[in-house]
Amino acid sequence: MMTNNVIVIGGGTAGMEVAGQLARQGCRVTLVEKNQETGGNVNNWHHLFPDRRAGKEVIQYLRSQIDHTAITLITGNTISGLRHDNGSFLINTSGGDTIAADAVVVATGFDLFRSERKEEYGYHIYDNVITSADLEEMFREGEVRLTNGNIPQTIGIVHCVGSRDEKAGNLYCSKLCCITAVKQAIEITEYIKDARVYCFYMDMRMGGAMYEEIYREAQEKYGVNFIRGKVSEVSETIDHKLLLKAEDTLAGRPVKLKVDMIVLMAGMEMSEGGIEVSEMAGLNRGANRFFAPADNHFGSNLSNRKGIFYAGSCTAPMNITETISHARAAAAEVIDYLKEKI
Amino acid sequence: MDKFGFTLSKARVIDLDSNDRSIAEYILRNEPSFRLCIECGCCASTCTAGAYTPFSLRELQILLKRGENEKVRTNIGKCMLCGKCSLVCPRGVNTRNIIELAKKAFKNQETHAI
Numbered sequence: 001m002m003t004n005n006v007i008v009i010g011g012g013t014a015g016m017e018v019a020g021q022l023a024r025q026g027c028r029v030t031l032v033e034k035n036q037e038t039g040g041n042v043n044n045w046h047h048l049f050p051d052r053r054a055g056k057e058v059i060q061y062l063r064s065q066i067d068h069t070a071i072t073l074i075t076g077n078t079i080s081g082l083r084h085d086n087g088s089f090l091i092n093t094s095g096g097d098t099i100a101a102d103a104v105v106v107a108t109g110f111d112l113f114r115s116e117r118k119e120e121y122g123y124h125i126y127d128n129v130i131t132s133a134d135l136e137e138m139f140r141e142g143e144v145r146l147t148n149g150n151i152p153q154t155i156g157i158v159h160c161v162g163s164r165d166e167k168a169g170n171l172y173c174s175k176l177c178c179i180t181a182v183k184q185a186i187e188i189t190e191y192i193k194d195a196r197v198y199c200f201y202m203d204m205r206m207g208g209a210m211y212e213e214i215y216r217e218a219q220e221k222y223g224v225n226f227i228r229g230k231v232s233e234v235s236e237t238i239d240h241k242l243l244l245k246a247e248d249t250l251a252g253r254p255v256k257l258k259v260d261m262i263v264l265m266a267g268m269e270m271s272e273g274g275i276e277v278s279e280m281a282g283l284n285r286g287a288n289r290f291f292a293p294a295d296n297h298f299g300s301n302l303s304n305r306k307g308i309f310y311a312g313s314c315t316a317p318m319n320i321t322e323t324i325s326h327a328r329a330a331a332a333e334v335i336d337y338l339k340e341k342i
Numbered sequence: 343m344d345k346f347g348f349t350l351s352k353a354r355v356i357d358l359d360s361n362d363r364s365i366a367e368y369i370l371r372n373e374p375s376f377r378l379c380i381e382c383g384c385c386a387s388t389c390t391a392g393a394y395t396p397f398s399l400r401e402l403q404i405l406l407k408r409g410e411n412e413k414v415r416t417n418i419g420k421c422m423l424c425g426k427c428s429l430v431c432p433r434g435v436n437t438r439n440i441i442e443l444a445k446k447a448f449k450n451q452e453t454h455a456i
Contacts, residue, residue, distance in 0.1 A: 120430070164380070166434040202382045230382035232430045247383030247392075252401055254392055 004028060004338055007091050007101040009079055009277060012040020013062060013320055014312025014327040015107035020065030021331035022105075027338070030099050031066060032091075033075045034273055038063065040109050046139040048320060049183045050210035055136075058320060078273060082281045087341075089307065102341065103334050106283070106291065106303070107311040107327065108274035113162030113170070113267040120233040121158060121264055126242060128152070129234060129262045131161075132180050135188075144191045144261075152195070152260035155188055156244045157181045158231045159201040163267030172288045174267035175317045178205045181265050182215050185224040198225045198257060200246050208319060227255065234262060268317040281308060291315045301330040309333055361409025368447040369406065369440055376440055378433040379403050385427030385437055391420045399427055399437055406444065415448050 004027040008019045011033025019031045037043070039062065045055040066073065074093060081092035082104070089101045115123040115131050122129045127147040130138075138144045146152055159181055163174040178201065185197045204226070206212040218224040229246035237243050241258045248255040270289035278285050284304045286292040291314050294302035301309050311330035312323040369376045379400065386398035397420040405414050418441060427437040 160432075165432040167430075167432060202380060228383075229387065230384045230432065232384040232387035245387050247386035247398065247400060249381055249383040249386075249400060252398060254387055254389075254398075 003088075003102045003341065005030075005088075005099075005101045006103045006105060006334060006338075007032065007089065007099055008105045008107055008311075009091075010040070010107035010109055010273070010312075010314070011035075011038040011066075011073070011075065012107065012109045012312070013042055013058070013323045014109065014314070014330075015040075015105070016062035016066050017324050017327035018105050018107060018311045018330050018334075019071050020062075020068060021328055022334060023066075023068040023070040025331065025335050027070065027334070029068075029071045030101065031071055031073050032077050032079060032093060033073070034078045036076050038066070038073070038075065041112070042320065044133050044136055046136045047183070047187070049179045050208070050214055052183070052187075079277060079280065082277070084305075084307075102307070103337055104281075104308045105311050105330055105334060106274070106277055106281075106308060106314055107330075108271050108277055108314045110268040110313045110317065111271045113168070113174075113269050115161050115264045115266050117168060118161055118165075118264075121161065121231065121262070122234045122236070122242070123264060126234065126236050127240070128242060128260065129264065131264045131266045132177070132184060133266065135184055135263050139187060139191070144188060146260060150260075151192055153192070154196045154257075154259040154261075155192075155198070156231075156242070156257060156259040156262045157185055157197065157199045157265065158234075158244075158262060159199065159265050160230060161264040161266050162269070164202065168267075170267060170269065170288070172317070173205060175205065175207070176319055177265035177267055178203075179208060179211045179214065181263075182206075182211075182218045182224070184263060186214070186218050186222050189222045189224070196225070197222075198227055198244075198259070200227050200229055200231045200244065202228070202230050209321075229255065268313065271314065274314045281305060283308065288316075301326065301333045307337065309337075356408050356410060358408065362411060363407075363409045365411050365414070365444060365447045365451070366406045366409065368450075369443045372443050373436055373439045375433070375435045376403070378435050380433055382432060384430040384432065385435075388426045388430050389421075390424060390426070391422055395420050397421065399441070402444075403440065411448075414444060418444050418448070 008015045008031045019029045039059045077093040077095045091099045162168045231246045244257045284292045293300040311327040386400045391397040402414045
């Protein structure tokens with residue numbers, strides 16, 4: 001008989017999708033999530049690129065995926081121990097449970113870069129310097145306002161905050177912030193009539209499905225301004241506005257711009273929870289701190305330990321489409337492994 | 343003929359076949375981080391010299407790499423070596439050393455020592 005107990009660590013997009021897929025394939029799944037509710041980072045996003053589907057819709061889909069009698073959901077718990085014992089895994093939760101499993105799927109996702117680490121951009125120092133996640137919160141509340149209650153007229157968007165930046169310790173591109181900037185720039189002009197929006201970018205990385213078309217639309221239909229130069233610093237002016245400094249590299253001259261609000265495109269980092277799991281289980285990580293898959297082409301769901309699998313953005317920055325595909329592939333790998341195990 | 347009113351315009355093309363890359367090569371040998379620039383412009387943005395004079399370290403670096411040395415030769419002295427550019431560089435380019443090496447290379451070239 002096939003032994004088929006699987007534990008999934010992380011109840012975000014990847015974890016919920018893989019749990020649902022495994023349950024439908026006949027596995028008994030325990031899904032452990034550190035927060036009180038499932039959904040992970042998607043909970044913080046009001047609307048999603050490329051089609052501006054409501055984040056809530058994705059959460060609803062994922063919750064329907066895990067609505068299965070073979071899935072036991074444990075929320076508000078982290079993993080405190082993971083050991084291999086005689087062909088099976090024994091996992092301790094912070095709540096004191098010990099769960100035995102034949103296979104483990106790590107789906108610990110990402111943390112958003114803490115933008116206060118780029119002190120020169122003034123997050124948590126100046127009013128009205130916010131992050132992409134903070135802006136989503138404003139969108140959800142239905143209005144974009146400054147701390148004094150006024151509506152911003154000029155908004156600067158700073159790309160690559162904590163990405164492609166040796167000073168932040170992150171050499172990699174987070175891949176999703178460019179398209180997030182374009183999406184949010186468009187949305188700002190919809191929330192605020194006649195708003196002037198300026199994106200400061202190094203490269204526009206429009207590599208996903210529909211990204212380039214949205215970029216074009218932002219220029220053509222919404223009049224968003226794109227300036228090629230990384231913002232070097234932000235300061236506050238005497239009239240409590242914010243001053244952006246960059247080089248307009250295409251014009252070849254320094255550029256400054258006074259704005260009411262600055263939105264920082266925070267990058268993605270390996271989650272702290274993922275780092276804990278990697279240390280507990282002896283899992284390899286890359287120089288970018290994300291989990292290093294056993295093979296970049298043929299084994300992106302495989303770890304360096306037999307029976308432990310990866311799903312989603314714990315291995316690299318991924319959008320939701322990619323995360324769901326990766327999670328489905330992880331489920332297929334787990335099923336193969338369990339079949340061979342008997 | 344010389345009062346005929348026509349002159350020959352020098353081609354504006356950056357001629358990578360004939361341009362002099364020796365200054366860039368000298369810097370590369372001595373400061374490998376010269377390779378790392380991604381043209382973000384942070385150095386030029388924060389530069390005090392660049393705020394008042396046409397001095398952009400980003401531009402000077404790419405000109406050197408293309409062998410367009412003349413503008414660099416005449417402008418490199420504007421740098422005051424304050425080092426702010428190296429504080430903001432996201433690629434960890436040793437900007438100050440590049441300036442020093444470029445100056446040295448130009449000097450060597452004048453004395454035929456390169």
